[in-house]
Amino acid sequence: MLLTLIVLLPLAGFFANGLFGNRLGKPFVTVVGCALPLLAFAIAIKSFLDLLAGGGAPIVETAFTWARIGGQAFDIAFWFDRLSAVMVLIVTGVGSLIHIYSIGYMKEDKSYARFFAYLNLFLFFMLLLVLGRSLLVLFVGWEGVGLASYLLIGFWFEEADNARAGKKAFITNRVGDAGFLLGMFLLYWATGTLEMDKINAAFMGPAAPAVSASLVGILLFIGASGKSAQIPLHVWLPDAMAGPTPVSALIHAATMVTAGVYLVARMSGVYMHAEAASQVVAVIGLATAFFAATIAVTQYDIKKVLAYSTISQLGLMFLALGVGAYSVAIFHVYTHAFFKACLFLGAGSVIHALSGEQDVRRMGGLARKIPVTFVTFVVATAAIAGIPPLAGFFSKDEILWFAFASSRGGSPVLWGVASATALLTSFYMFRLVWLTFLGKSRMEPKVEHHVHESPKSMTGVLAVLAALSAVGGFLALPHFLEPILPLPPVPESLHHFETPLLVTSIAIAFAGLGLAAYFFGNGAVRAARTRERFTKLHRILSGKYFIDELYDRLLGRPLHWISEMVFLRAGDRFLLDGSLHGLANLARRTAGAFSRVQTGNLHLYAFFVVAGMAACLAWSFRHG
């Protein structure tokens, strides 16, 4: 009952705000929109305590039977174990905070009710996703969050660019979903069930299903890479920043994009037997992490930097999944939710203060004007950079350690590239801090005059998230998840590397800070000089490796040509329209010919009748 309630409360909020919000006014929308997620969070805590009291045995709840086909019943069932508990708490907790933040951020917007309705709808689908026992329920949530994401990216749809970004996200996700669906079909064919605990048990059991675990794993990973913006389906996430900033924080940083990580961790039973698929996951994740980090170094839009940083961090999570450290990936999901939400909301607070300005080239020197935003932003930056003892340090260090030492595919090469990524992360994040908050002001005088700290509802949320980013890492989440997601074994010979690697990882974090200070302190002159020396490299990086352009050449234009020439001209206009118009013309011409007979002369008509009768008689005599 409780689990169903967690899922249904945000849905109730969606209907209340969506149907009556505009009529009942902003106070009503605020109360409904924020209270229901908070209530869901409270119930999630209660369920979590129940789970702990039960010693971690999963709580299962069947809401109803969706379909009964042959001997198979497809239930809407909820499954609350340690993994889904962590996810539900993140989703409802961070989600509620972001709802509260949105009160201040969206205060002036004319579609206030619609915004909260969509946010609640998103929470509903996200909870369905993480609570579903069956892949089918997960898939409904999966598509639903895609829908909510589409609606919220295109929230200000009056501008064509925003609507286009929404479409891009939706369509790119469809590509991944095709893989996901195929994986589901294959699993159902092989195991005869879609319930994930049973699938995992089937793969872990003595008689493994007669299907290649790697094939299933890769197909599911295609789906995950769509939702979690991994190469080659990462192109939608930077554009998704067209939505309001709380949306970027909630959907495109803290929760929805981690759904792919959740999926892989949830299906760990399959991936443990899929060595090839795991390698693919690790390599793609690492490549994404590294390339996204290099792009982030050159971006000037404050939200774009954070977007590429999100892609990069998601890549690190997939690296952890690929080397079998599933619980570590979830640990990073958890810490990332705090500091990335804090960063995005901080960026939102900056944008709010500067009346919509997003370009860091027209910022600078904001530290003293908006101190709360500055402090929280720096804490979150230090957390993502991996400076101890903040949250990001613990999770990132664990990922690096298992990338190095895991007996399921860890290697020094993975560690090396991941460390380079960590260095870049630290560098571009502190670059962002320098460009935004420190140095001299580069703002336009009109904007500068209006700079103001955000209202309490926004700064309060920032403070809570910054505090969580600071201390969140002390929770030993991998240990908590160990009963269901065991850590990969580490060879005995590698144990003595642990301390040197730890020291290296701390050094890397501070090195990034130092580099950022070196290049961007002192008015960023050194950065400008470096940029001039490497113009080509800079153009490639700031052009995002021209992947959008590549897709346009390889896919967009050929498809456009085929649609235009084959489907529109040859198919639609020539074949379909042509044949229909031909038939219509034939009918019109024949009618034109016969209408000459209608002279109005009764005698002629009578003569025709007689002639016809005579012809009939003659014919019947001959053939009678």
Next chain:
Amino acid sequence: MDRMQILLLLAMALFALGLIGVIVRRNLLVMLMCMELMLNGVNLSLVTFAQQTGTSAGAVLVFLIFVVAAAEIAIAIPIVLVLVHQRRTLDADAYVDLNG
């Protein structure tokens, strides 16, 4: 030539007279009368055949034709009257502009 043949020849003559009348005469009322003539030709052939076969179906059909003919005339005559009222003529050719 027995009586049946004479009757059938008479029926045919009636029908043919009516048909020729409908085609060649221009007066609307005469055309209507010729149509009645054709119907009566058919009626005559029907009763003749009914006599010949000794069944009543033909005779019953004759009554049906009477009814239909009466109904038809009841509609046709007013139409003709309205037309004449408009143009003061019974000539069918005067109404050529009513073509579909």
